[in-house]
Amino acid sequence: MxxxxxxxxxxxxxxGYKVEKVWRRPDxxxxxxxxxxxxxxxSEKTPNDKTHMFDCEDQAYSAQFVYTG
Incomplete structure (x- = not known):
């Protein structure tokens, strides 16, 4: 993941200009x-509407190990 x-x-x-919200790797x-x-x-691929989202890096980092088993 x-x-x-x-x-x-x-x-x-x-x-004018428009604002977009897109997903990128942390680096x-x-x-x-x-x-x-x-x-x-x-996520294995670029996140979408069904992907679990987190408010902080620590939660997301620990979730990597939960979803991969």
């Missing part, structure tokens, strides 16, 4: 206009 962290990024749209290097949020997930 892999650990993911949600980021918020501002993207230029046709009219992802932030670019300009991006910031990490305190939302973590454990």
């Amino acid at each position: 892999k650990l993911y962290r949600r980021i918020k990024r501002t993207v230029k749209a046709r009219i 992802y290097e932030l670019e300009e206009g991006e910031e990490f949020l305190d939302t973590w997930a454990v």
